[in-house]
Amino acid sequence: MHKNLTITSKSIREQNLHLIRKALHDEQVSTTSVLHEKTGLSIVTINKLLNLLISSGEVIQGDKGCSLNGRPAATYRFNEMNKLILILSVYHRSGHKYVGYSVHNLFGECLERREELIDDKQTYTNEFKNGMERYIDRYKKIAVIGVSMPSDDVGGRVGSAIRHDSHASRLSSHLEIQFNLPVFFETDINAATLGCYKRLKDQECVSGIILIPGKIPSCGFCYNGQVLRGKDGMAGEIRYFPMYNDVGVLPIESLQADDLAIRTIRAIMCVLNPGYVSIYTESLKPGLIDRLRKQLSTPAEEALLPKIEISDVLREDTVSGMVSMCLEKLESL
The missing domain is CATH 3.30.420.40 (ATPase, nucleotide binding domain)
Incomplete structure (x- = not known):
């Protein structure tokens, strides 16, 4: 019984520490009054947790600032260089x-x-x-x-x-x-898709696609900030789509590459219906999105059309x- 109580107390403390860390990370500099407002924890609990975080180097105590009632109050800064x-x-x-x-x-x-x-x-x-x-x-x-x-x-x-x-x-x-x-x-495509999601901030479901002539295409999905992975952690292996004819490479010839790129995007639209698609490419023909729209033959497929960007920030994302x-x-x- 005592062991169970100890485990429960530890888990509660870790949860409260997480709340304080997150609030300080968001605020960067804060007071106990602000942390109380952000976390709902008592001032006594907050002070105890702040002492733990200061001793571990995660938080640095700063100069006096103004509290919510206008009185001087100690400030606490999230130590972004601790790790x-x-x-x-x-x-x-x-x-x-x-x-x-x-x-x-x-x-x-x-x-x-x-x-x-x-x-x-x-x-x-x-x-x-x-x-x-x-x-x-x-x-x-x-x-x-x-x-x-x-x-x-x-x-x-x-x-x-x-x-x-x-x-x-x-x-x-x-x-x-x-x-x-x-x-x-x-x-890289899984990481870039998550980076794209973070960059956009207002999209629920995002897909990233690498389409470079002469290279293997790849695709990633991110839903509500989580990268979607299949069995064994792999997903988005679009090079195995039947239209790649077991070659698995986007053709170098521009017209063939353009046609296969459009067919690939249409297939991905139907698989998960992402709200936003970032196409990372170097040399596909300009006007790809307009040509894609012209090939949509039914109202249902038009309804599936996401917002699409042609991007050159693969490494940054x-x-x-x-x-x-x-x-x-x-x-x-």
Whole structure:
């Protein structure tokens, strides 16, 4: 009985700590009166929790400010530098493969960003290890590492890491042991779709689609801020649509690429009926959305037509989505 009471008390305290953290994260600087208003917790409870958060470095006590009744009151600031995030994003540009490194604080603000050409002679394991070591040495507060990769690069140990395959020797587990930090992998389109959702803020269901001639297409779905995943963590494998004829690549020839891109978008509209679609592309013909509208043959299909953007911010949305995923990982630790 006593053990059950202890577990219940601990869970209540963790829940209250989460409320305080979230309120301070949103407000950035606050007083106990404001925190009471935001969380509904008593002032006594708030003071006890603030002392715990100050001792752990998550909160910094500031100067006196004005409370709701006009009297001077102690202020408390969320310490966005208490833990840092390291993002590795692998991407292709001009026929070459790069890895982008970026370090972010708990507000998602970027502290440093750079890119490096990937050496084809090195394995991903060595490439990632070397890069991670450099940044962990320079930023001692790094608390989680997220790695995004193009879908057509996903295979072997990387693929098993993304699929959360418990029967495979996973690259993420290997790196976690190496650095004693949580490490996770995600496809770039899943991360970018979440980043697009965060950027829009007013859409319930968002789909991101990578459509680049000569490349494998990929698709992600985000509903109410959650990336939708299928069995083994994989979803949106649109290269296996029958119209790709087992080739699985968007044609290089412009007319063929244009036709197949439109058919792909129409199929995705019918699968989940997203309210917004971001098409990440480099060289599809201009006017794609107008040509898509002209091919809609029934009122029902016209009703399915989402808002569509042609976007060139794949990397930016990917990093934004990875930061959100890293923050979620930190909350669950």
